[in-house]
Amino acid sequence: MKKIFCLAIAMIILFTSVSCGQEGNYVEAPSSDETNLNCKYEQNSIYMTFEQLVATATDIIKGKCVGVDKKDDYVEYEFVVINRYLGEEVEDNIFVYVPDYAVTVINTDYSYRLSDLTYKEGSEYYLVLSKHVDVYLPHDRYINVGGNLFMPANDISHSTLYGETLINHAQTKSINAEKDLTDYLSKITTNKTDKIKPI
Secondary structure (H helix, E strand, C coil), X not given: CHHHHHHHHHHHHHHHHHHCCCCCEEEEEECCCCCCEEEEEEEEECCCCHHHHHHHCCEEEEEEEXXXXXXXXXXXXXXXXXXXXXXXXXXXXXXXXXXXXXXEEXXXXXXXXXXXXXXXXXXXXXXXXXXXXXXXXXXXXXXXXCCCCEEECCCHHHCEECCEEHHHHCCCCCCCCHHHHHHHHHHHHHHHHHHHCCC
């Protein structure tokens, strides 16, 4: 009986280590309320300025959050597109996917959880996104380009990147009003689209 018990414990430990090592970097952390171990996904990222993040975007919009769908390991926010600054026009609402995992920015002191980025239903935001198409989903997913970039339309001066004021990570020092942001986004995206125009 003791051998069977030891074998069962060994199998549980082996299964846990295999399931926690299938993709990305996992760490095992004890639950605050339980003694069992949980898998928490972590990802490493490189530091990018606001302008560099904008350069990676497929879509930049001003949108109104009209729905929040919370799941165990992610939240999906539904947005109505108010204005589009970059990307392909779509007829339907777009869905912003926010998984629940930690990001460590390599060679910096910055780290954050993607799930710390939350949008309130009924509020408007500027979103810098990367579009992901998946034929197995009922709609395309859009993901924040990084750094937990957060730009509330009703108070642009409270925009943040890496948990700090956006200005700390941008080449411009005058994003205090909505027009400042839209002018700057237009300038950056114009430069981006000019670079990819055929000669």
